[in-house]
Amino acid sequence: MSVLLLAELDDGTLSAATARTVAAAAQLGPVDLLVPGPRAAADQATAIAGVAKVIHAKQALLADGLANLLAGLAEGYTIIAASASTTGKDVMPRLAARLDIQPVTDIVAIEGANRFVRPIYAGNALETVTDPQQKHVLTFRASAFRPAASDNAAPVETLDTDIASAARFIAAHRTQSDIPDLATAQIVVGGGVSVGSAEGFKLVEALGKTLGAAIGATRAAVDAGYAPNDWQVGQTGKIIAPDLYIAVGISGALQHLAGIQGARKIIAINTDPEAPLVKIADVALIGDLFEILPQLTAELEKSGVRR
Amino acid sequence: MKILVAVKRVVDHNVRIRVRPDGSGVETSGVRMSMNPFCKHAVEAAVQLAEAGAADEIVIVSIGPKPANDVILTALAMGAHRGILVETDQPLETLAIAKLLARVVAEEQPDLVLLGKQAVDDDSNHVGQMLAALTDRPQATFASEIKLDGTALEVTREVDSGRETIGLPLPAIVTADLRLNTPRNAALPMVMKARSKPLAIRPATEFGVDLTPRLAVEKVSPPPERAAGATVNSVTELAAIIAADVNEMEAI
Numbered sequence: 001m002s003v004l005l006l007a008e009l010d011d012g013t014l015s016a017a018t019a020r021t022v023a024a025a026a027q028l029g030p031v032d033l034l035v036p037g038p039r040a041a042a043d044q045a046t047a048i049a050g051v052a053k054v055i056h057a058k059q060a061l062l063a064d065g066l067a068n069l070l071a072g073l074a075e076g077y078t079i080i081a082a083s084a085s086t087t088g089k090d091v092m093p094r095l096a097a098r099l100d101i102q103p104v105t106d107i108v109a110i111e112g113a114n115r116f117v118r119p120i121y122a123g124n125a126l127e128t129v130t131d132p133q134q135k136h137v138l139t140f141r142a143s144a145f146r147p148a149a150s151d152n153a154a155p156v157e158t159l160d161t162d163i164a165s166a167a168r169f170i171a172a173h174r175t176q177s178d179i180p181d182l183a184t185a186q187i188v189v190g191g192g193v194s195v196g197s198a199e200g201f202k203l204v205e206a207l208g209k210t211l212g213a214a215i216g217a218t219r220a221a222v223d224a225g226y227a228p229n230d231w232q233v234g235q236t237g238k239i240i241a242p243d244l245y246i247a248v249g250i251s252g253a254l255q256h257l258a259g260i261q262g263a264r265k266i267i268a269i270n271t272d273p274e275a276p277l278v279k280i281a282d283v284a285l286i287g288d289l290f291e292i293l294p295q296l297t298a299e300l301e302k303s304g305v306r307r
Numbered sequence: 308m309k310i311l312v313a314v315k316r317v318v319d320h321n322v323r324i325r326v327r328p329d330g331s332g333v334e335t336s337g338v339r340m341s342m343n344p345f346c347k348h349a350v351e352a353a354v355q356l357a358e359a360g361a362a363d364e365i366v367i368v369s370i371g372p373k374p375a376n377d378v379i380l381t382a383l384a385m386g387a388h389r390g391i392l393v394e395t396d397q398p399l400e401t402l403a404i405a406k407l408l409a410r411v412v413a414e415e416q417p418d419l420v421l422l423g424k425q426a427v428d429d430d431s432n433h434v435g436q437m438l439a440a441l442t443d444r445p446q447a448t449f450a451s452e453i454k455l456d457g458t459a460l461e462v463t464r465e466v467d468s469g470r471e472t473i474g475l476p477l478p479a480i481v482t483a484d485l486r487l488n489t490p491r492n493a494a495l496p497m498v499m500k501a502r503s504k505p506l507a508i509r510p511a512t513e514f515g516v517d518l519t520p521r522l523a524v525e526k527v528s529p530p531p532e533r534a535a536g537a538t539v540n541s542v543t544e545l546a547a548i549i550a551a552d553v554n555e556m557e558a559i
């Protein structure tokens with residue numbers, strides 16, 4: 001079984017998610033990694049353990065173009081896979097329908113050559129499926145897999161493609177920040193709508209900075225304009241699996257909990273001892289975030305936990 | 308312009324679901340059902356385009372059992388013009404759904420098809436993209452803004468790195484994200500009026516699509532439970548716990 005895996009890129013560089021999806025895909029067979037973007041990203045990808053060959057395509061494409069590119073390469077592979085990112089979600093179902101395949105997406109565990117586990121109902125149930133189709137189209141949740149090592153030196157093959165797309169890229173509105181990638185971060189500090197303002201959200205960001213953490217937010221906090229949309233964690237946002245998640249003023253709606261079930265340890269700061277998030281937290285501090293956060297950040301600064 | 312909106316009837320998003328003890332699935336009998344929230348945003352987007360004079364007909368299609376009529380009526384009450392229920396009692400995979408919708412698209416020839424980006428039951432996030440492939444139309448998924456400019460769309464999408472804007476010619480497929488708009492609650496007179504709007508019921512078997520599932524669902528199980536832990540009483544105590552955790556992490 002050979003795997004064609006679509007690499008995950010962010011602004012032309014290889015994302016941390018790629019090494020994780022390679023680790024997942026490598027459980028199923030030798031992996032050829034398709035890198036559509038700058039040559040430097042393809043070169044970077046050669047180091048990932050489990051990659052047999054890097055296929056470099058110079059064009060960065062939108063969904064229809066990418067699906068066409070993958071379809072053109074599909075013949076040589078039994079599995080075509082990607083990360084369950086917004087790119088993978090955009091492209092892979094389109095590819096699957098083109099190839100007349102029912103895809104299996106958001107895989108969190110591989111239980112055999114064609115047996116996979118995926119969450120449904122916002123993670124409140126886990127579905128185990130067997131896929132008896134001859135070819136498989138899959139997406140993996142990067143956060144559910146440990147990254148592959150980087151001790152490889154795979155060869156690079158360059159594709160001369162000229163693929164047309166009916167859709168046209170107009171502009172990116174990126175959230176510029178130097179904080180770690182949310183989906184793969186080891187520590188995440190999340191803030192809810194109870195911070196009351198974008199200013200209030202800064203208290204959450206300050207704690208995150210002290211810990212070298214990524215920042216998450218609830219849908220309510222994003223809707224209110226306190227945090228950018230790509231910080232949303234949950235059923236319809238990002239899925240995270242940090243070693244430590246600190247949830248500040250977050251009630252713990254099931255749609256939010258959907259995104260944090262993979263967290264190893266959860267700490268809740270909330271005025272309400274009955275909040276669902278407090279009920280599942282490993283450690284809780286009941287109190288007002290506006291009093292707690294400045295003091296907590298200061299104490300941690302003092303104790304010198306800088307990462 | 309003619310708009311087709313596909314809507315799904317699902318377990319209401321506020322219901323805490325229960326996995327059947329025998330592992331055969333999620334309990335759906337006797338559970339409150341409603342329109343998938345993302346589909347509501349898709350309907351609202353269509354109605355707003357009609358109100359702006361950009362669309363003259365909105366057709367709603369749902370695939371499911373007879374009670375799925377209810378979600379079509381909800382969409383008609385929000386302002387859509389007519390509905391089609393593709394009736395089946397069988398649970399269908401997303402590929403089969405997309406194939407049925409492709410047949411409806413072939414019949415109706417809409418300029419724009421709007422769908423929710425995902426359904427909150429199976430969380431698949433497939434159908435819009437599949438329909439785009441099957442009808443060979445461009446797609447814009449996870450839309451948080453839709454602008455119509457003559458025969459082209461400019462759609463802003465919510466993506467992992469923030470947002471991006473893409474342009475696409477009509478006919479096209481767009482899937483709605485939650486920040487696209489605020490769906491209206493239909494006023495009672497609209498709900499009454501919806502009942503007199505045309506609603507065609509057509510058996511799924513009539514479309515000549517192979518509906519046989521491709522995958523075998525072996526079991527559905529509940530996720531591991533998280534138990535409540537300890538409550539600490541001071542910030543100092545909490546800081547000590549966090550510092551210890553972080554230092555341990557560094558040691559790995």
Ligand SMILES: Cc1cc2nc3c(=O)[nH]c(=O)nc-3n(C[C@H](O)[C@H](O)[C@H](O)COP(=O)(O)OP(=O)(O)OC[C@H]3O[C@@H](n4cnc5c(N)ncnc54)[C@H](O)[C@@H]3O)c2cc1C
Pocket residue numbers: 191192193194217218219220221232233234235236237238248249250251252253254255256269270271272275287288289290320344345427
């Ligand atoms: C289809 C759908 C998809 C959704 N997807 C997502 C998703 O992906 N992610 C997501 O997060 N949500 C999602 N939601 C929304 C979700 O249902 C909740 O509305 C949201 O998570 C609530 O956010 P919150 O915890 O910030 O706000 P609230 O639920 O209002 O909770 C605020 C919390 O702050 C506490 N609090 C108040 N003041 C203070 C204070 N001074 N100090 C400390 N604590 C305080 C309160 O006790 C409460 O627990 C979705 C909803 C739907 C319908």
